Amino acid sequence: MAYQFAGFLAPSDGEIINSSALPAESLIRRITTPFVGVGIRLPSLVxxxxxxxxxxxxxxxxGIAQAKSWLYLAYDTWGNIDSVYALGVQDGKQFGPIDDSNxxxxxTTFVDVMARIGVDAKNALQFSPFVRGFWAPQA
Known part of the structure; x- marks a missing residue:
């Protein structure tokens, strides 16, 4: 089964999200592993x-731009990673957009962009916020 994600990921030790600026279907989640921060899933951008x-x-x-490092990521997989589209800021310096479906x-591109927000290769390839159910609506 395919898995798709589009949204922001940001290591941050403070609240940085203005949820009123998000599309209605967006989901915000605190991330505790492999970094402490926040994620925003934007289904309309998948x-x-x-x-x-x-x-x-x-x-x-x-408000995600207030983070020292942040990543916008569009990610598609069907068993293997099929495509990555990324743009973000690493330690205050912008990078991207990076677009790879080769x-x-x-x-390698996916691992490289995840490293820009402090996620090592092992944790990138087993990224806990991409486990099915993480972004499910919560009651």
């Missing part, structure tokens, strides 16, 4: 490749 300007505007509006390089 399968999309928004421009850097669009991502930066949403990051600013939501079966020979996409896993």
């Amino acid at each position: 399968g999309m490749t928004p421009s850097a300007d669009e991502i930066n505007a949403l990051a600013a509006a939501t 079966s020979q390089t996409v896993e």
Whole structure:
């Protein structure tokens, strides 16, 4: 079964999210492993490749841009990683957009962009917020 994610990931020790700036179907979750921070799932952006300007505007509006490092990630997998689209900030410096769907390089690209927010290769490839059910609506 395929798994798709589009949204923001940010290590942060404080509350940085302005939820009123998010689309209605968005989900916000605290992340405790492999880093302490926040994630925002944006279902309306799954399968999309928004421009850097669009991502930066949403990051600013939501407050995620206040984090020292943050990542916008669109990720598709069907057993193996099929595609990665990423843009973010690492230690205050912007990177991306990075767009890779080459079966020979996409896993390395995914590991590389996850490293920019402090996630090592092992934890990137077994990223706990991508375990089914993590983003399920909560009562």
